[in-house]
Amino acid sequence: MNRYPWAGLLLGLCMMAPVHAKPTCVLDDTQAPVCVAQAAHRVLSLSPHLTESVAFVHGLNAVVAVDSSSDYPSDVNRLPKLGAPWLLGSETVLAQKPDLVLVWNSGINPAVVERLRALKVPVYVSEPKTLGEVASTLRRLSSLLGTERQSEGAIHAWESGIQQQRTQHQGLAVVPVFYQVWPKPLMTLGGSHVVSEILSLCGGRNVFEDQPGLAFQVSAEAVLARKPGLVLASGDDTRERALIHQWSMWSTLPAVRNGWVQSFPKDILVRNGPRLLEATQRMCALLNRVRQGPAPGRPAP
Known part of the structure; x- marks a missing residue:
């Protein structure tokens, strides 16, 4: 006879309870850690190259606003545009309730980044300077957005396309x-x-x-x-x-x-x-x- 008739029920409830996954963390281009508790779903993209990168890795549906210069792909133009990123204050950013903010290192006020990080808002600072770093950016963004599986094939094809041009034009x-x-x-x-x-x-x-x-x-x-x-x-x-x-x-x-x-x-x-x-x-x-x-x-x- 089962001395604890409620044990099976309790075990079942425990198995149904949500398991808290470990946060996803990457290093940005300033070597600062950027962590999200789950795939980011309220993203601010404050540079055209980042907006295009997010779209490439199938993460555009998570973007809630962009900077004034982001215009590609065309779907971006349906999003709210916050203005020139170097003129934005932290209050404007916080008003969007982001769970991830993407910024260009050369196009943002560093004080805004510091303020956001002090308030525990994840900020990814980007400054890719080589083709290899562009590919790395795509992979890191896909990790933060939870789109690795959807985007890895496209990233690999991108790298292969670059290598093909390099091979064809040697000598x-x-x-x-x-x-x-x-x-x-x-x-x-x-x-x-x-x-x-x-x-x-x-x-x-x-x-x-x-x-x-x-x-x-x-x-x-x-x-x-x-x-x-x-x-x-x-x-x-x-x-x-x-x-x-x-x-x-x-x-x-x-x-x-x-x-x-x-x-x-x-x-x-x-x-x-x-x-x-x-x-x-x-x-x-x-x-x-x-x-x-x-x-x-x-x-x-």
Whole structure:
């Protein structure tokens, strides 16, 4: 005879009770731990590259608001936009009751991050500087969002796409490239920027890759001395026309002489997120055309 008739019932209730899983923790790009007790479901994404990354790992349904510049994919435009992240105060962020806040290290007031963390709000600070770090970002975000299973195949395909471009363009003739960030003052990117990595992967070379730092000012004379075969800037057709006009006076420059002064599709090269694969594919295709000689419609020099 069972001396404790209630024991079976109690055991059944215990088995039905929720089991508290261990929190999910990752290190962000400042090496600070970021932990969520369960998959985040009220997320603020305060940088375009992070918003695109969250969408890539199937986490967009957890996002409740974004910054004013986040506009891709198109579904993002249905979300509330909080404004420029560097102008946001902690009160604005807290009003959204987030269980995870994603920020760009170079685009947020550090005091806001400190305040949120003091109030035990998980904050992931992002600053991916290489293609490998972009892939790592995707995996860490998928962990925090609980979407690892749905997204791992896509992340692996992304990495394979990058490797495929690297393999296909090894050993090709090197194309020297000047990437223009801004015309006045004239600014470009250094060797530590991901654009330099993409150029190198495609068989190109940033003519200022020997310079430290991400972005800095240069003179037109310094550009001329390095003889780029391609002058490039991100932007639309209007930006391209301005770029061509700007450099047209320097007819001895190989890029000008051969008609290789042009713009590159806006955003995909300057947001360090998943669309860098598309940027890499486009860049490699462009450098292949430059290797073939003058741009269509241009006579051989």
